[in-house]
Amino acid sequence: MLKKFFERLTNWELWPFALIYFPISFVWVWYMIRSRAFWFFTPSNPTIAFGGFEGEGKKEMYDQLPPHTVPRTIYIMHDLSFEEVKKKLELAGFTYPFIVKPDVGMKGILFRKIDSEDQLKKYHERIPVEYIVQDLVELPVEVSVFYFRHPSAQKGTVSGFINKELLHVIGNGADTLQQLIANHPRAKHRMLEMQHRHAHRFERVIEKDHIFYLSYAGNHNRGAHFTNLRNEIDENLHHVFDELSHYSKHFYYGRYDIKTTSIEDLKQGKNFVILEYNGCGAEPNHIYDCNMSLGEAYREILKHWKALFEISKHNNRHGFPYWNFQRGYRFLKQSQQHFKLLQKYD
Template identity: 35%
Template sequence: MKLFKFKHWEYWPSYLFYLPNIPYAVYLALRAKSLTLFSATNPAIQHSGNGSESKFATIQLIPSAYKPISIYIEANSNTQNILKSILENKIQYPFIIKPDIGFRGLLVQKIYTQIELENYLKNYNHIDLIVQEFVDFKNECGIFYHRLPNETKGKITSITLKKYLTVCGDGISTLKKLIENNERAKLHIPLLNKLHQNNLNLILQKDEEKILNFIGNHSKGTQFINGNNLINNNLETAIDKIMQQIPGFYYGRLDIKYQSFEDLLLLKNFKIIELNGIISEPTHIYDPINSTYFNALKEIRKHWKIIYKIATLNHTINKVEYDKASDFLASLKKLKKYSKQLNKQSLISNKS
């Protein structure tokens, strides 16, 4: 397994994509005369969306017509009050539950029953959570959008199509065996064994496909496919129509579930399930067929340059202050501690 990941750069640790670009980040900071210049990129989001912000607060920025029903669950909330809130907001099973501050799909779970919810809360009720209706459109993508503060129209620089982790039956093998024989699936055996513990002996019909995980994160087995060929003026106009309704947001990725791209162009049959700020990546770079490691590094630098342009323009034109270095570093220190805790809990959860 380790050898497989070593040979396939899309699985390499994130620091290998960022450490080589640190000199460029320092160069941009020196040009802006501020080490925290990027904090002025998205004034609408705390620290411009460096990962320490509340996902629920960010979701609230999205116009109601384009977002799923979501409720905020404060840490240590009473289970009965949570159930009451879910009922009052007409959220039905199955739904998604996830940390309010989170990343890379950590502790994101699709909940099918009240028992599953209660078990989840036993483990994670000590952190702030989000309950979100499950959006049942068949496709998911990430669209990277930005707009310069001195321009009226935004641009799309990345589209990532997401292929959920799937196995195909042969009429003979059990689901357990199909998972073990699938190159991507076998990297997530503990998680998949837990998710499908009641169906591991199921035998799929020949050519029958089964989605193993509906969480569209690379860390959960989802394959990222470069969809930049779908970028066109009509799509940019459609997405821009939404983003113009979010004052103070200039840069980031929209994670969208949709029925078809034709519908998306018409702004129907889709929902924005997450809105990510400066910490977000143009995830098409992780397509191993249509990209390379060095192209990925180049794309990251390209997007950092966009951050530089937006932040310095916001600072100059809109008088947006850069965060104090001490405040920004404190938020990152707190995030690092929280991330370590979340990763540890995720590992325990996958093994249990």
């Protein structure tokens, strides 16, 4: 227990989000003052609610991307009868397995891989909000690309490029799942979450060399491991994301989560699927798992905040006003209530 505590104390990446960001929060406040707007970021992506900071629906995002770049997706109201859900799946041509997640979701909460009708029925009966059914994209490489572009410029900047490895353990034919988790460098710090998700499997001995995924959400807060691919950033990669930015007209700042056959194919603009586009609330997650000091991470975050401020200021001057305090407050309050509801049922 003491060893775990010392690891968390000395590794800033394991600190709570609020603790990491508190020392630089005055910069965010300074941008509010300069903009004379509490929600100065809202025009950054003007066609997404709240600029994509929080609480936006996935439909908003998917509708603004090239259709061939996003997974097949249908939307399910939580109060439909299960027979109606099955009919919708059949009409859309879905077969098991597939992915389900809330239309308005965050941090991988209620993200599930569904392998059977029984699993879907339990999920549908439990989830309290509209959700999406989506193809399980099984391309071998999962990456995140952070991109921003000033609205007056034709070309933008790929500021971050990482490979994602989902949180998993590998069986040795002797240890139980609980033992494998307890010995995993990241999963051991998430034992409460692991108990919630996998307690019914804890006594199972995982076969030798079998990969057991503890989470299918490729988020840092869900334990995914990142590998920095900054050396792969080149003109070809910039060209792909410049084209996406111009296609959607007003995607100026955010992070794309993508699956692809290979890094080279992505650079050629082929064989990739966009799982998510995260707007101005997206964290530059390339600060993690790349041996950055806390000071270096702060410099990277502040670089992105400056770009966010400049993009938002320009858009505010060109027909996309800042949200007023009342509007933003109401939206954020609703979003936080929604988030608490999702957490309750996760």
